[in-house]
Amino acid sequence: MQGLFAILFLCYAVLPCLSARITPQANPTYNVVDYGASGNGQDDDSQAFLKAWDAVCNGNEDSPTLFIPKRKTFLLQPMVFQGPCNPSTINIQVQGTIIAPGSVDAWKWQSNSYKETWLKFSNINGLVINGGGLIDGQGGPWWECFAQSKCQRPSALSFHSCENLQLSGVTQINSPGGHVRINGCNGSRISRLHLVAPKDSPNTDGLDISSSSNVVIQNSKMEVGDDCVVINGGSSFINISGIYCGPGHGISIGSLGGNGAYAAVEEVHVKNCTFTRSSSGARIKTWEGGSGYARKITYEDIVLVEVQNPILVTQHYRIRSAIDARKAVKVSDITFKNFRGTASRDSAVQLICDEVIGCSNIVLDQIQITSSVPGKKTNATCLNAHGTSSSSNVPQIPCLQK
Ligand SMILES: *[C@@H]1O[C@H](CO)[C@@H](O)[C@H](O)[C@H]1NC(C)=O
Ligand SMILES: *[C@@H]1O[C@H](CO)[C@@H](O)[C@H](O)[C@H]1NC(C)=O
Ligand SMILES: *[C@@H]1O[C@H](CO)[C@@H](O)[C@H](O)[C@H]1NC(C)=O
Ligand SMILES: *[C@@H]1O[C@H](CO)[C@@H](O)[C@H](O)[C@H]1NC(C)=O
Numbered sequence: 309m310q311g312l313f314a315i316l317f318l319c320y321a322v323l324p325c326l327s328a329r330i331t332p333q334a335n336p337t338y339n340v341v342d343y344g345a346s347g348n349g350q351d352d353d354s355q356a357f358l359k360a361w362d363a364v365c366n367g368n369e370d371s372p373t374l375f376i377p378k379r380k381t382f383l384l385q386p387m388v389f390q391g392p393c394n395p396s397t398i399n400i401q402v403q404g405t406i407i408a409p410g411s412v413d414a415w416k417w418q419s420n421s422y423k424e425t426w427l428k429f430s431n432i433n434g435l436v437i438n439g440g441g442l443i444d445g446q447g448g449p450w451w452e453c454f455a456q457s458k459c460q461r462p463s464a465l466s467f468h469s470c471e472n473l474q475l476s477g478v479t480q481i482n483s484p485g486g487h488v489r490i491n492g493c494n495g496s497r498i499s500r501l502h503l504v505a506p507k508d509s510p511n512t513d514g515l516d517i518s519s520s521s522n523v524v525i526q527n528s529k530m531e532v533g534d535d536c537v538v539i540n541g542g543s544s545f546i547n548i549s550g551i552y553c554g555p556g557h558g559i560s561i562g563s564l565g566g567n568g569a570y571a572a573v574e575e576v577h578v579k580n581c582t583f584t585r586s587s588s589g590a591r592i593k594t595w596e597g598g599s600g601y602a603r604k605i606t607y608e609d610i611v612l613v614e615v616q617n618p619i620l621v622t623q624h625y626r627i628r629s630a631i632d633a634r635k636a637v638k639v640s641d642i643t644f645k646n647f648r649g650t651a652s653r654d655s656a657v658q659l660i661c662d663e664v665i666g667c668s669n670i671v672l673d674q675i676q677i678t679s680s681v682p683g684k685k686t687n688a689t690c691l692n693a694h695g696t697s698s699s700s701n702v703p704q705i706p707c708l709q710k
Contacts, residue, residue, distance in 0.1 A: 338372060499525070561573055
């Protein structure tokens with residue numbers, strides 16, 4: 309009997325891992341260190357992460373966790389966390405720091421072509437990432453290389469083809485390109501992200517959404533070199549709230565319709581966001597020569613601090629040849645409501661629409677945007693823009709046609 313108790317004690321108190329193997333356990337934890345990751349910031353921990361991922365993804369337990377412990381720094385090469393996985397929910401707890409290789413050459417991995425993405429999550433449903441850790445894309449050398457036209461700019465994290473993604477409570481810095489890309493996902497919840505890259509770093513978008521529906525983005529701080537959030541073609545039912553953006557290029561729809569493409573975006577609602585010294589605030593940009601639409605979009609309860617272009621709609625984001633100029637992405641049912649604060653340039657509202665396919669039903673209400681430059685007044689510019697503007701708006705928008 310005593311022997312049996314001793315074995316039970318060993319199993320359950322001393323060797324919890326072993327007991328997990330004997331009795332299938334809910335919520336098991338797979339620590340990358342147990343799979344050989346060194347976490348010293350020098351050794352390549354990619355293979356250890358892939359081994360741990362294999363156990364998490366292909367095991368038969370409920371809601372397993374890939375655990376990345378704190379006070380350690382893990383160096384990862386460009387890699388793919390591939391699904392589909394067996395469990396319907398998978399957690400990744402990022403408590404420590406993950407860093408990308410420190411030089412562009414180190415990314416020349418397997419082939420000479422640079423990877424599009426550093427860490428790609430493909431085909432995984434029910435993925436939950438949190439933990440308060442840090443993800444450092446080490447983008448500096450990439451930005452220099454791009455300035456010399458020698459490099460593309462890979463994104464740091466990308467989620468491709470997924471359902472019910474949850475990403476929250478991580479800090480991400482210095483991505484070579486976009487920080488987080490979400491493509492082909494349904495039902496994503498993004499919150500409490502802190503994304504940071506220098507103001508002049510090229511194309512370091514915060515959050516880039518494409519071909520995705522039912523997305524909620526909230527309570528995040530984005531201080532980046534390009535769009536804080538960008539909604540691209542094939543996306544709908546996106547709610548964005550509680551975002552602090554600046555520096556950065558604002559919360560943008562598009563650009564849509566590049567190189568003659570069809571693009572459709574609808575039901576995007578941006579609320580309770582603050583833009584501080586960003587180049588734009590609310591921005592919708594489409595190319596000449598594209599097709600499709602951007603419609604049913606609202607921006608409301610927006611605070612502006614010295615923003616260059618607080619409200620900007622343009623169907624001439626990129627001008628194309630005369631033949632293409634007869635086509636455009638249709639822009640309609642756009643509401644800007646309750647904007648307060650300052651613009652650093654005169655033209656606080658710009659609605660630049662296409663001659664043939666103009667913008668329709670653009671509504672501006674409760675707009676109070678004054679100039680941050682003493683003695684200056686803000687004004688509005690329109691071209692082929694149709695809709696309504698309240699008479700109490702500052703600036704007045706007399707150029708908007710009924
Ligand atoms: C997205 O998810 C919702 C709710 O689970 C579902 O009703 C809808 O069909 C899904 N849409 C797509 C495009 O998969
Ligand atoms: C977005 O917000 C609206 C209004 O609060 C709500 O009806 C809708 O369900 C939300 N959409 C998502 C994807 O959560
Ligand atoms: C607005 O956003 C801030 C974060 O920027 C958040 O703290 C606050 O609770 C939000 N307010 C509402 C009414 O949602
Ligand atoms: C806006 O104000 C600037 C500076 O006062 C002026 O040069 C410009 O012509 C104005 N634009 C419109 C459309 O009134």
